[in-house]
Amino acid sequence: MKAKLEQMKAEAVREIQNSDGLAKLNEVRVAFLGKKGQLTTLLKGMKDVLPEERPIVGQLVNETRESIESLIEETKAKLEAAERDLRLKQEVIDVTLPAKKNRVGHRHPNTIALEEVENIFVGMGYEVVEGPEVEYDYYNFEALNIPANHPAKDEQDTFYINEEIVLRTQTSPVQVREMEKGKLPIRMIAPGRVFRSDEVDATHSPSFHQIEGLVVDKHITFADLKGTLAEFAKQLFGEDTKVKFRPHHFPFTEPSAEVDVTCFKCRGKGCRFCKGSGWIEILGCGMVHPRVLKMSGIDPEEYSGFAFGVGLERITLLKYEIDDMRLLYENDDRFLKQF
């Protein structure tokens, strides 16, 4: 019996080692360990074994089974690994073939620039509000200290619907509408479309966008205006951006200023972009004129405020180095795809 076991084991080992695949190995397993396998057949001979030898033979049988089983497992693992390796080798792909992209659309550069500006001011506690694009003359001019027949009305080349209604020439009327609500303090920006009767060319469009800013509270100072816009410029154009405030005139602010920032192309050295000056003008601002506060029902003795207006297209064109404003309204896919 023992000899038979030894012989069978040797045979099994040989067969296992000769197995060249998982299927063959399985055949071997069935042939030796299966229900009708050799081991089972051998076990039928147990009845001929002397009772006192049975435990020993039984142990021997178990050992033989275990050793065959473990050899099969071992071989199986090897064969599987070999087969996986083979499969991996066969599955090599050309990784330089084109990608399968989910076609995602592109945001308009104006919107991207606007969102950047909005994020900066929202972070500083400003609310983003809107006002009508077709506006009363009162809000667009009169309430902003631009009375009837004021030359500034001509300067702005207004589109009129009738004597009382215009296409707003600036986002400043939103200031007035916000102040009239009577809820103080105010920290708001108002982005939106504005209109002026300029013929279309590379630097003009009869329709463009502004972002108005307004802060009204007690003790607001020109220094606060400077600090706020300096922070804005740094966040928008980079930490090393400097701002320069130049005196200017707007009917609805006093004192007023125009603001230049370090040219973001040459960082102030002077280039074609900034016409050699190292500075680029980006916005107008000032302390809200006391008359404007008063007209909107705010007591200028108690409250003060500052306001600013940024041309969105100006920022977009500068930021992305777009050389023709018309591109912004042509909606050419090849243009939009670049943002």
Next chain:
Amino acid sequence: MNTSLSWIKAYVPELDVTAQEYMDAMTLSGSKVEGYEKLDEDLEKIVIGQIKKIEKHPDADKLVVCQVDVGTGEDVQIVTGAPNVKEGQKVPVVLDGGRVAGGHDGKKTPGGIKIKKGKLRGVVSNGMMCSIEELGSNRDMYPKAPEEGIYIFEDDAVIGESAVKALGLDDVVFEYEITSNRVDCFGVIGLAREAAATFGKEFKPPVVAETGNNENVNDYIKVTVEDTELCPRYCARVVKNIKIAPSPEWMQRRLASQGIRPINNIVDITNYVMEEYGQPMHAYDLDTIACREIIVRRASQDETFVTLDGQERKMDESVLMICDGEKAVGIAGIMGGENSMITDSVQTMLFEAACFDGTNIRLSSKKIGLRTDASGKFEKGLDPNNAIDAINRACQLIEELGAGEVVGGVADVYGKVKEGRRIPFDPEKVNQLLGTQISKETMLGYFKKIDLDYDYEKDEVIVPSWRQDLECLADLAEEAARFYGYDNIPTTLPTGEATTGKLSFKLRVEEVARNVAEYCGFSQGMNYSFESPKVFDKLLIPEDSGLRKTVVISNPLGEDFSIMRTISLNGMLTSLSANYNRRNKNVRLYELGNIYLPKQVPVTELPEERMQFTLGMYGEGDFYTMKGVMEEFFDKAGLSGKEIYDPNSGKPFLHPGRQADVIYDGKTIGYLGELHPQVADNYSIKDRVYVAVIDMPEIVALASFERKYEGIAKFPAVTRDISMVMKKNILAGEVEKIFDAKGGKYLESYELFDIYEGAQIKSGYKSLAYSLTFRAKDKTLEEADYMPAMEKILKALEELGIELRK
């Protein structure tokens, strides 16, 4: 506004700055200098030389060889072809290694032209004698220069000295952007005052001496102002025995630097004083003034008048006229008349310096369609006190230049005298507004520099009448700030009550729209708000459609931009068309922009502005792609219910069989469809175009970003497939409506998995196959749980004539 540096220096003699320093400092103190031109930028090594000897060139008929004394002790030999040279003449000579600005033809060469010694036809030439054009100027500015050839100096020119200096070309011309409130800075004196204050130098304006003979102007002229509102002041003086001659070179040069062509002494003086004081003046030939009388009155309706440019112009009653005893002789503040203009033979003239109402001049100038230098100045609203100074200055110049004999006295009609405004001063408040700590004395020091006086007793700042822009304390704060330096004001951030930064809900919904559109492959476009009324025909919109009631712009840039859009499709289709014609493939665009719906026509109140989310595409994708984008948006915007698609949407611009209104909760929230081929044709797109328009105000009203976790189903679902045969005209929506209505509480979802028309089905019919999923939250479903619902569904289907497919 331009000024030369030399003219500014005439009133600020101590000013010693480079052009760049001047530009920077003036800009920072509020007089923005846009740029400057150095007249001698490209002029180098140019001296005054005297031609000692002229000999013929041995080898060229048209050339001569000159020996020129340039003050170095040794004559310089120069070969020239200029036709006008004579021995003894003093001329500008550019020496070897020097530069001139351009050629004879007046064309400037950037960087100038370098002059080197060389040989001309074998004869050495060590420099060049220059024409005025080569010096970068022209005969308009230097009328004395010969038409062709070398510029010739007067005999008193000093040999060896700089010719550039002698010609006044060692100057810089600055170009300013003066803001409309600073009327005073439209004159050289005003700018000089600013320059003096900016650089801390003494300001020395011209001293106007008393002028005139013993006669009395009132014996020559009587002035009556009928409308003192429109003409607050009218000053007139008389000059007799006029001798018309060229004005002196210094005056010509100053005018030239402003871009004004010298003409003769009288005209030049008028222009000079206009530039100097910012006060336009007019000269009449007194002999043409009937009755020796000036009457300032409004024109009569349709009065016609021939201005000195020979044009006949028509007035109305709002236009102010200058008249004599019989007729009009000028349009006040705009242009004089042909009938009274000065000619070379003038004997006696009437000088006018007046102040007119700025608004009236502006409106009249617009009405008549005539804008002049004078009207441009008057319309800003001039200081009446400036008029008398200007006219006296002009008379002073007339005497100085010997241009005539000034008659004593001024005929001055001045109603309400304009006094300097007084502003209560509160330095603490100024500091509060600026965020500074500038002392009162420092502020008063700044004010003094620009001639603002201070009344210590009343604690008031007294503003001179030329600073009409200064009205309140905030204005004084700006004056203090600009001389303190905007740069020196600290930078702080607002303190006080904290506020929450946020986007409005509407803007948040729009952000979702942008995100969804972009995820789905649509890029954002922007279109104009105004368009052509022809758009409606292009879109096949019927004549009587409400969409044709629009907000009309009364002064549009042209018909193509004349109405505010009431439908957003034209912009989208125009953009798609542009893309199509540029052969861009598979284009998908979206736009978020307003339409403008008038509440009444003609408009009497603000129109309703409705934000439209418009999508358009051609190329890949179809109706259902577009529908998918819409539903993705509705889902992300938190519209939790089900949209209904009504094919009877009746949009004339869409394919009649491929369009639908989108209805949610009984409200139409948008529409979609395939573009009508006729419309596609109108936009030159030869492809199927799909569009969708979502009315954002409806979405904003329905949208919600609230979400609640509902748990993940724990129990298994039961799926039942049904395949149905029905008439072709039955809509899937109708079938789904039955599922919704009869599906019971366990019906979780349903999904169309097959649609078939063809050989296996009788004609006129189609087959739809749906998979229905039932699930309970709290148990595993038994057949008995969902079968009643299935039966109800089948029964309802049967009632619609729908059979189950066997």
